[in-house]
Amino acid sequence: MPKNAIGNFTRTPIQGPLPYIDIKEIAEYRRELWNHELIGVLKKGQWTGYDYGNISFRMPMSSQEQKGVFLSCSQTSSKPEISMHDFALVIDYDSDKFEIRYIGAESPSSETPIHLSAYLADENIGAVIHGHIVNENYALDKNTPYFPPHVLDFFQKNKLPCTKLRSKTKESGDEIFRIVKDMRYVHTKDIPVIGMPNHDGGFGLIILGKDFKEAYDKTLEFYGNLLKFGKQL
Numbered sequence: 001m002p003k004n005a006i007g008n009f010t011r012t013p014i015q016g017p018l019p020y021i022d023i024k025e026i027a028e029y030r031r032e033l034w035n036h037e038l039i040g041v042l043k044k045g046q047w048t049g050y051d052y053g054n055i056s057f058r059m060p061m062s063s064q065e066q067k068g069v070f071l072s073c074s075q076t077s078s079k080p081e082i083s084m085h086d087f088a089l090v091i092d093y094d095s096d097k098f099e100i101r102y103i104g105a106e107s108p109s110s111e112t113p114i115h116l117s118a119y120l121a122d123e124n125i126g127a128v129i130h131g132h133i134v135n136e137n138y139a140l141d142k143n144t145p146y147f148p149p150h151v152l153d154f155f156q157k158n159k160l161p162c163t164k165l166r167s168k169t170k171e172s173g174d175e176i177f178r179i180v181k182d183m184r185y186v187h188t189k190d191i192p193v194i195g196m197p198n199h200d201g202g203f204g205l206i207i208l209g210k211d212f213k214e215a216y217d218k219t220l221e222f223y224g225n226l227l228k229f230g231k232q233l
């Protein structure tokens with residue numbers, strides 16, 4: 001794969017005002033994700049200063065405006081409080097051309113392809129949370145990842161889907177598409193989570209929901225189970 005394919009999908013801005021949506025509740029849930037450090041900025045190790053974690057949700061069905069997916073922008077992860085100005089509306093993702101078109105003053109996160117692939121794979125998905133499991137004390141040695149080993153054990157023990165690919169490639173988007181298709185999200189009784197052990201700056205998580213509240217509840221449930229598992233060891 002060519003080197004420039006890393007995070008280098010084409011982003012074409014489309015002129016027009018960003019539709020306004022009331023995101024008060026979403027901002028509150030997202031603040032909790034930030035409080036739990038599932039979203040944030042790394043303070044130690046080789047990725048110091050790296051913003052991690054991002055969120056997205058579909059344009060509400062009731063809206064008469066443009067269809068699409070609202071996705072948080074690149075520099076948003078460091079902020080505890082967010083507003084609509086921290087989002088772009090992605091109106092189109094062409095996975096073959098590895099290209100998006102979006103409305104907004106800033107371009108959406110470099111992890112846009114993993115979000116959009118999930119929405120393309122299943123029309124029942126209304127929100128995606130991408131968080132990181134981070135423990136910076138593990139990262140002080142350059143060759144050690146930012147997460148404790150039990151995170152991967154937890155995925156393996158529970159047979160949860162993982163991708164070994166890094167997140168910012170066309171191939172990782174295509175793989176997320178396949179995993180989400182296989183997951184049959186509407187029928188799953190489990191927490192719809194995908195793990196990314198080879199992710200930059202932490203163990204990457206993708207958690208799906210029919211709306212943002214469901215994705216948030218599932219994320220906290222997953223996080224609680226993971227903490228419990230870690231304590232039992």
Ligand SMILES: [Zn+2]
Pocket residue numbers: 052053111130131132167199200204
């Ligand atoms: Zn990430």
